[in-house]
Amino acid sequence: MKPCDKIEAGNVSPEAERLFDQCVKVFLLKGYEACTLDDIGKAAGCSGDCVKEHFSSKQELAAAAMRWYYIKYSRHMRTEMAMHQDIYSAMEAVLFAFIEISCDQVHANKGLFVRTFIDISNVDDFVKESFKELQDDWEHQVLDKFKQCQLELKDDADIEVLAHYFLTVIEGLYEMIKYGTPCDLMYKVAIESLGVLELHMKNGQPKKKKGSKKKSK
Amino acid sequence: MYSFPIAGERDCCPPLKTYSGTMSSLDPIRDGELSPELETALDSCVKVFMLQGFQHSTLEDLAVASGTSRDFIEKHFATKEQFCAAAMRWYFSKFYRQLRSVLALHSELYPAVEAVLYEFIELSREQYDAGTAMRFHTLMDIVELDPDLSEELRKMKLEGMEHFIFKFTQCKGELNTDDEATALAKFYATVFEGLSIMVQHGMSHEDLYSMANLSLEVLANHLKKGINF
Numbered sequence: 001m002k003p004c005d006k007i008e009a010g011n012v013s014p015e016a017e018r019l020f021d022q023c024v025k026v027f028l029l030k031g032y033e034a035c036t037l038d039d040i041g042k043a044a045g046c047s048g049d050c051v052k053e054h055f056s057s058k059q060e061l062a063a064a065a066m067r068w069y070y071i072k073y074s075r076h077m078r079t080e081m082a083m084h085q086d087i088y089s090a091m092e093a094v095l096f097a098f099i100e101i102s103c104d105q106v107h108a109n110k111g112l113f114v115r116t117f118i119d120i121s122n123v124d125d126f127v128k129e130s131f132k133e134l135q136d137d138w139e140h141q142v143l144d145k146f147k148q149c150q151l152e153l154k155d156d157a158d159i160e161v162l163a164h165y166f167l168t169v170i171e172g173l174y175e176m177i178k179y180g181t182p183c184d185l186m187y188k189v190a191i192e193s194l195g196v197l198e199l200h201m202k203n204g205q206p207k208k209k210k211g212s213k214k215k216s217k
Numbered sequence: 218m219y220s221f222p223i224a225g226e227r228d229c230c231p232p233l234k235t236y237s238g239t240m241s242s243l244d245p246i247r248d249g250e251l252s253p254e255l256e257t258a259l260d261s262c263v264k265v266f267m268l269q270g271f272q273h274s275t276l277e278d279l280a281v282a283s284g285t286s287r288d289f290i291e292k293h294f295a296t297k298e299q300f301c302a303a304a305m306r307w308y309f310s311k312f313y314r315q316l317r318s319v320l321a322l323h324s325e326l327y328p329a330v331e332a333v334l335y336e337f338i339e340l341s342r343e344q345y346d347a348g349t350a351m352r353f354h355t356l357m358d359i360v361e362l363d364p365d366l367s368e369e370l371r372k373m374k375l376e377g378m379e380h381f382i383f384k385f386t387q388c389k390g391e392l393n394t395d396d397e398a399t400a401l402a403k404f405y406a407t408v409f410e411g412l413s414i415m416v417q418h419g420m421s422h423e424d425l426y427s428m429a430n431l432s433l434e435v436l437a438n439h440l441k442k443g444i445n446f
Contacts (some may be wrong), residue, residue, distance in 0.1 A: 024358070025362060027267075027270075028266075028267075028270070028271060028355070028358055028359050028362060029270050029271050029272045029362065030270035030272055030273060031266075031267065031268050031269040031270025031271075031273055031274070032267055032268055032270075033268040033269060034268065034269050034270050034273055035270060111358070111361055111362075113358050115354030115355070115357070115358060115414075116267075116354060116355050116358045118354065118417070119267060119352045119354055119355040120267070120355075122352075123264070123267070123268065135418065161424075161427050161428075161431065162431070164415075164420070164424060164427075164428060165427075165428055165431045165432070167411075167415075168408070168411035168412060168414075168415050168428050169407060169408070169411055170411070171410065171411040171414035171415060172406075172407035172408055172409070172410035172411030172412075172414070173407055173411075174410075174414075175407075175410035175411075175413075175414070176403070176406065176407050176410055179370070179371065179374050180371060181403065181406075185399075185400065185403055186403075186407075188400040188403070188404075189400065189403050189404045189407050192400055192401065192404040192435050193404060193407070193432075193435070195434070195435045195438055196431050196432065196434050196435055199434050199438065
């Protein structure tokens with residue numbers, strides 16, 4: 001048994017990552033209600049005591065694991081949106097980054113299990129609250145970007161519907177990648193989905209992005 | 218061998234594959250339809266897996282959860298794996314049968330895709346409102362941990378896609394260029410997956426239709442000039 005490192009200031013050690021990654025498999029195989037923190041520690045290669053040092057209950061661990069799944073994506077997404085001023089480039093970068101992270105997960109043989117956490121949230125109020133917080137945060141990030149760039153749109157009234165459209169596409173991309181759609185095809189899908197945004201912009205796609213590296217995939 | 222009859226299917230589509238099922242003639246699925254009671258029972262069984270664990274759950278647990286008897290469960294499913302396979306078939310057959318039938322009713326691409334999107338929203342919302350299939354994703358994740366079931370899940374997903382891609386290929390003459398068909402079909406498959414999740418997140422009926430309509434702008438943009446809907 002390896003000792004599990006501390007999780008400090010939101011930075012997660014590789015051991016803690018393994019713990020988060022494995023806990024969902026333990027929940028599925030041994031049951032969310034029936035499994036113990038010892039079972040989860042064992043699956044992740046650390047002692048139950050070590051897990052208990054950081055998490056007093058399964059609920060806490062499940063919520064932390066869900067947050068970890070979320071942060072893994074949202075940090076990149078947030079950075080991409082901040083790096084690109086215009087809405088087209090920002091959404092393109094978000095979609096591409098999302099595909100890249102998801103494909104890396106699949107290639108590293110790490111499952112994409114976030115949906116199980118969502119199902120767990122339907123039977124556990126503590127996890128549900130955490131999930132709702134994360135979901136709202138993610139939605140606001142995308143919505144805020146559209147609001148920032150509203151002058152680029154033909155009609156302000158499209159802000160919300162376009163933001164929700166991209167949230168829908170992102171959810172779909174996750175499922176498609178999870179079930180084995182080749183990643184190069186997912187980039188093409190992302191480009192297709194951006195066509196909607198282009199149609200709702202005053203000046204269409206910014207010229208500088210044409211022929212970008214990912215698009216040629 | 219159990220196959221689900223497809224209503225309204227035409228000979229324009231590839232032949233349907235059937236899965237080697239284990240259900241007997243007492244199978245409660247008739248003409249591809251499952252009673253609402255049985256849908257709720259299946260969902261309760263998946264909840265047992267989620268809370269008690271796939272490894273630890275017994276066929277007896279499933280019998281209690283579904284409000285049936287152990288004899289009934291054992292008559293239909295020899296193992297938990299067979300139960301999972303049947304639950305997957307139930308979910309996919311219900312959607313695929315209905316969507317294929319809608320797809321086959323329209324010879325042109327745009328009305329076909331539009332009708333399938335709307336039908337998908339209706340089916341998904343119906344299931345959400347009835348509170349069934351709430352743990353569908355957990356079932357899929359359990360299946361992912363079993364190599365044989367995982368393979369069967371992929372086959373089912375592929376089969377659903379085959380028919381959809383076939384429609385795009387069949388109507389490729391309506392598109393600006395022929396090679397757009399596959400990417401467009403995958404784009405709409407992504408939209409279906411996304412809509413399914415948004416339904417689970419409680420997105421309103423109206424917003425779901427707005428998402429479908431926005432996605433249709435992509436197809437409209439790929440249609441040859443002169444084809445308007």
